[in-house]
Amino acid sequence: MTAPAAAPIGRVVATEQRPSTPHQVTFWTAVGAPVGIGTIVRVEGDDRVVLAIVTEAFAWTDVASALDAVVGAEGDPGAAEPPTARTEVWLFAASVLRQLPEEPLQPVPLGAVHLASAADVAQALRMDAYTAGDAPTGIPVGLYAVGDLRAPVQLDADFLLGPEAAHLNVTGVSGLATKTSAILFLLQSLFQRFPRHRGSLAAVCFNVKGPDLCFLDRPAALGPADAATWRDLGLAPAPFADVQYWAPHKPDGVNLNTLRTHPDLQANTTPLVWGLREVLDFAEVVMNRDDIDAKADAFIDFLAERVVGKEFRDDLLRGEPFHVQTFADLEVFFRAIFDSLEALGRGEIWRTHHVATIRKVRNRLGNISTRAKGLVTDDGTASDLPWGAFRDRALHVVDVAGLDPLAQDLVFARTVSKLREHLERRDLGVDHVVVVVDELNKYAPADGPDTHVRRMLLDLAERGRYLGLVLFSAQQFRSQVLRRVVGNAGTAVYGRMDPDELATPGYGTLSPALKAKLATLPKGELMLRHPHFTQPVFARFPRPAVLSGREGVERFPPAPDLPFAQAVARQLRQLGGTAGEATVAELLHGRREEDVRRALAATRRARPDDPVAYFRAALGAAVRPVAGAPRPRVAPVKGGDDPYGL
């Protein structure tokens, strides 16, 4: 047990109407005592120490009724204050965080009440079990700040990343810098303090809104208060050291579809490009529920297992085998099926698949390459996250903000599925991956269609911790998210809350005062639930040490889209090439854009020493159109009156 604080600030009072219990205590203080909702207090008495957190506050005077107040002021609200201030009572209700000794569990003794010290806070939140010893697993999440006390609040990594519990969910209204900031700060804290003896760790973030997460490798100018908070938490206020950005192309296939296009930021910004193979495995994502019937599913399986990426021979379709690698190849394959059915009059069935099913699958898959143009390429080449080569403490940001929602779903589903596959095989390169998803209510709504993404998130929430796949999610309204997804989050963070949201049944366990505090939480303060904390706890966290999206865009304004040739030249320069724009323009002269994109993708994939030479070779020799001999002209027939020349 720690030493008591210097002077009591209150006394426990237990009445028949308001008795002390093992989980609840009431105490009074002097008027103006430094106690408020969320204050942790220490009660001593009867050889016991009880640590509790204030959840409700009351004050009243000895005025018998409102009428007495009116009469006393002779009905004049502007009357001078009475010469004597009425006797006033300040009473606080607190919920017990911990009792020492823990057994037998007894009512809180009628003792003196002290403000908690830093050691008391650690004991109250049971942090002493995981922040000390040979293998600490504490992850600073914020400061418990009351009066002059600034005590770090730490989460248990074993309950944040698994295996004991896992996942984190953040709720709060938009625009008060809570959700994104809290997650980014916690990620920075994790990267700095996640113990090596618990394995390696990486994170994948999906940037779904504007420039929100586009500058996580750039330092922010912190104010003195934030800098002090970082210092008090024992953390270095530095941006993420190892960040890789992934962004799809725009439909032109060469300019990146991201706000992170400033020349100074391009070194670690890589195109995210997928081909047919990558998309086909997740065709289910882009089909609506009506599309997913057994027949379509069977045909997609047929394509995936027998056709795509393999040599497929069907003499009835054409004499030579098909080598379907790209959407373009797939289109040729579909065309051959339809032509064959029409030409041969073989009815509506091809290899047990009805032509309507084949047409539906063709339309849906073709739709992907249209709606996700820039992400999905026709030419079959892919530029993808480094599956199998994830580095410890690396952060991958996938910028899908500019993508069609369907394409966003595709990116999200495939990325998470690949993470899961590799973590199951233990060959991702790291032991744990944190997946950061904002707008969770959009991907896993409580009400709405049961989409592939929703099922995948549910699976991630319920089983991810066994694999080391952890979900850090955020949304404005927790009540609008699938309950099983947020319910599986071992750690919950609440920022400023909307009063209507607080009125929903999910917040029924919070006292009215806690709700009032949540509805007015200042920027940078949050309420935490964590498996070790028996009651919600308030903490202040500093601003993340990275540029915010708004600041980043101001400091690194996005480069304008370049014409095709200049964009190619820029990408070659990023790969280390030295060719000027004139040289590249000459190289591209007369070339089809898809050929250029294919050569550029090959160069990007190969990372050669001389990118320009490689690119030139990949382009191959230019095939010049051959001018045919002019057709002999037929002279008009000269006739008389007959306009038809007959």
Add this chain to the structure above:
Amino acid sequence: MHALARTLRRDLAARGLTPASAPAEAAAGRSEEAAIVPAELVEGAELQALPVGTAAPWPDPLAFLDGTQHAELIGYAGAAPLLFAEIGAAVRERRGRRLRTVQAERQWLVVGRPAALDAATLARPGVTTLALHDGEPPHPVRDLVLARRAVDQARGALEVAVAARYRARADGWLVVDGSLAESPAWAADPRMVGVVKSHASLPFEGAALERYLRLPPAHRSSIFAPGSRRLAPVRAWALRLWPWEGRDLFHGLVRVEVAPANGTPAIAAQLSRWLLAERAPLSTPDPRWDRLLYGIRATERFLRHAPRPVGA
């Protein structure tokens, strides 16, 4: 019955009499002492109702003195009763609108005839004995009355002692709940004010008494020298704190006592204005709220609820 009472009140009013509906709580004081004790007017030739002006806040610091007593019969030695009593007195000083207890004392007494006290030998730490006069044979009822009177006197003495201690360290105004005649020192203290809520003893009769009892709100009577204060002469006047019409003649009526040196119209008006300001906050739900100053009530409440030593 209530309807008939209302009718009768209207009849009284029609005949020029004074209807009343709620006798002022405890305004009668000790009813066995009710009497007219003629006073001597020292302001004007006849008793007048004088407006005191607008209420004004009493400058800091202002202190309030009050005492409490509680007695209960604990037994008999033969026919002689034994009474156990707790008496207390405290001064609470007001600064910046906040009251703070600056003097307090509590005593525990066992009261009875000497023989009864000897027979009981109630030796407890902190408990003292108070012997009654032993001149007449024991009579349980009379002895009990005498014992309670002795407790009264002991409480009065304790108030005097506590006030003396306060006066030794502070020279601000001290408002006493009751008469200044408890002590010659009080009666001579130029910074003490007695506020008397009970009116068992009335200073006038006839038309003067009617004027005295019908003071309008925020009016005081002419200053007089109470006839019952021979040993410790004081000056006094009545002050109406609240309107009385429709309630009772004593509603909101207090008698203010000061040292003779303060018995001037100017000081009486000034003190009356200060006292008017003390009407708020109301002392409700105490039934004497119309005459009980909040500071006095707060002192009384402190004495009733302040922690006692273990075993007390």
